[in-house]
Amino acid sequence: MSSSPxxxxxxxxxxxxxxxxxxxxEFKELRSKFRSFAFPMSVAFFxxxxxxxxxxTFASDWMSTPVVGNMNIGVFxxxxxxITTFAITYIYIVYANKNLEPRQAAIRQKMEG
Incomplete structure (x- = not known):
């Protein structure tokens, strides 16, 4: 017979x-840590x-300059x-795992027991 967990x-x-x-x-610190990453990163990406x-829009001639074959500056x-979107996502995951998750886990443990 198997025992269920x-x-x-x-x-x-x-x-x-x-x-x-x-x-x-502790919650204010968590919120501050999140905002100190999310707001500047969002502004930078925007x-x-x-x-x-x-x-x-204003330098379309420059953007249409060929670089490699039919690929121009605009394509790059x-x-x-x-690439920037994926990099920001990766950086956020690393940041959250190091700075946010431990605080969130502590709050969850305190709240749920």
Whole structure:
């Protein structure tokens, strides 16, 4: 006979406990850590995207300059947008695993027991 694993039931925090946690120093630190990464990275990516659009709009002759075969500067700028997106995602995962996940786990443990 096989024994099934024992699944520990999580405790459901009360609404008041959620409010108290939201006002706690540890939650404010978590939120601050998240914002200190997300806001600057979002602004940087948005600026990079706007530069791409403006250059494509106002320097279309330069963007159409061939680089390799039929591929021009505009194609490489467009590909750089994708590469930037993947790089930001990777950087965020590394940052979150190091700086956010431990704090989130501690808060979850405190709330759910």
């Amino acid at each position: 024992v699944i520990k039931e999580r405790r459901q925090p009360t609404p008041q406990e959620f409010v108290e946690m939201q006002n706690s120093a 600026v990079w995207y706007i530069v791409y659009v403006l250059v494509a 700028f467009g590909l750089a947008q994708f």
